[in-house]
Amino acid sequence: MGGCGREANSRRGSEERRAGRERCCRLACASLQRHGLHTAARHCKARTGAEHLWLTRHLKDPFVKAAKVESYRCRSAFKLLEVDRRHRILRPGLRVLDCGAAPGAWSQVAVQRVNAAGTDPSSPVGFVLGVDLLHIAPLGGATFVCPADVTDPRTLQRIQELLPGGRADVVLSDMAPNATGIRGLDHDRLIGLCWSLLDMAPDLLCPGGTFLCKTWAGSQSHRLQKRLMEEFQSVRTLKPEASRKESSEVYLLATQYRRARGPRGA
Numbered sequence: 001m002g003g004c005g006r007e008a009n010s011r012r013g014s015e016e017r018r019a020g021r022e023r024c025c026r027l028a029c030a031s032l033q034r035h036g037l038h039t040a041a042r043h044c045k046a047r048t049g050a051e052h053l054w055l056t057r058h059l060k061d062p063f064v065k066a067a068k069v070e071s072y073r074c075r076s077a078f079k080l081l082e083v084d085r086r087h088r089i090l091r092p093g094l095r096v097l098d099c100g101a102a103p104g105a106w107s108q109v110a111v112q113r114v115n116a117a118g119t120d121p122s123s124p125v126g127f128v129l130g131v132d133l134l135h136i137a138p139l140g141g142a143t144f145v146c147p148a149d150v151t152d153p154r155t156l157q158r159i160q161e162l163l164p165g166g167r168a169d170v171v172l173s174d175m176a177p178n179a180t181g182i183r184g185l186d187h188d189r190l191i192g193l194c195w196s197l198l199d200m201a202p203d204l205l206c207p208g209g210t211f212l213c214k215t216w217a218g219s220q221s222h223r224l225q226k227r228l229m230e231e232f233q234s235v236r237t238l239k240p241e242a243s244r245k246e247s248s249e250v251y252l253l254a255t256q257y258r259r260a261r262g263p264r265g266a
């Protein structure tokens, strides 16, 4: 085959691939809209290779499908469900602070587990307080402070006012800063968020309490882990099934908090 034929073939091939991508994208968009995932559907319009890949993976993801079936606001619910199934951190009657709670899937799990909506009349009723920079749609059994920055001292005061007894038994943090794509910087910013939360823990968390936070593995991870080991009796690193294999995301679960200060220390 001559050079011209090869060029024509390769042009035709790339046009076909582009048309195929666009067809696939249109189908994906329609599917996302049918499933009420309008934000994802909007992203789909940009149609870059990376977005196309993200979309294809998203639509095939069994946790995305399961979240839809079980009415969780997003797939991350399954991370907390697994941590709780394995480590029993949520029980009826406990007070939970959910930091970085939007859109609210962890809060949904927490409400069920601590009986915050009082659905089970034979069990103690717990309390779930969620905080996020973003708006969170109302959820029965949960109280939300939003938009609010967890690291702002005014938010800490509001949290203390709202938590029964001014403290939580369990502090959850699935917080994630807006990723810049610069791995080291994103890692430092996430560790910084966990660090700020730990600085607040003496005013927030009961002695004996539990702290679960998301981190992205990196150079500062050991420093955070070391601090957790000083302040809690036990620290574990967890990678739930729903946490994508290719992501550096890991969760640190620290139990039996040793420190507390202030008049409401018990």
Ligand SMILES: C[S@@+](CC[C@H](N)C(=O)[O-])C[C@H]1O[C@@H](n2cnc3c(N)ncnc32)[C@H](O)[C@@H]1O
Binding pocket: 073, 074, 076, 077, 099, 100, 101, 102, 103, 104, 105, 106, 107, 131, 132, 133, 134, 148, 149, 150, 151, 174, 175, 176, 177, 178, 193
């Ligand atoms: C991965 S999402 C959390 C998903 C949530 N666990 C769920 O299951 O629905 C991370 C959230 O952290 C929030 N976030 C990041 N920095 C924050 C801060 N300083 N204060 C409050 N929320 C923050 C973001 O706005 C974002 O909604």
